[in-house]
Amino acid sequence: MIITTKYGKLEGVRERGCTVYKGVPYAKPPVGALRWRKPQPPEVWEGVLHADHFGNRSVQFGNPNETFYKKEFYSDPAFDVPISEDCLYLNIWTPEEQAEKLPVAIYVHGGAFMGGAGSNLPFVCDALVKTGLIVVTVNYRLGALGFLCHPLLGVPGENEAGGNFGPWDSPGRHGRRAKKPTRLRARRSGRPRSKK
Secondary structure, X not given: OEEEEOOEEEEOEEEOOEEEEEXXXXXXXXXXXXXXOOOOOOOOOOOEEEOOOOOOEOOOOOOHHHOOHHHHHOOOHHHOOOEOOOOOEXXXXXXXXXXXXXXXXXXXXXXXXXXXXXXXXXXXXXHHHOOOOEXXXXXXOOHHHHHOEOHHHOEOOXXXXXXXXXXXXXXXXXXXXXXXXXXXEEOOOOOEEEOO
């Protein structure tokens, strides 16, 4: 199923009775000059973005495959995605059923701000979606890249205190960027579209 968003067209995949849009960029990659900046709007893309695989998870320490988390979170290799600073992606689960309008639930993964991803195996949202929700899971910057706060990272007029970018990435009290692509509504066609 192909949908049109503010930034371009997305093609999802059908899985477990849902349509899933995986690895949707909600901001420019926070690398290079953008490493110590608030999330910036993504570039508009040409053609159709095939949203058929999860995006990178944020830089995090340790190897979860060597811990008790492996069975719960990483037993299926499809959910064990690469680690990268280029990590600002979300995943959208939508029902296949047609509906006029549906509520949107946004799930921000845990991990003590040091680990995890919106694509972890327990966050497969088909059961929730089948109750009539659109479910969105979000990746955000973790560890020092997401939560270090220092005046040297301040940007005049943007982020005077400097740092603490994880909350700006993720939806919540301060998060702005990840909310914008999730302003979706399902029309009679069963296709979510961006609100204008």
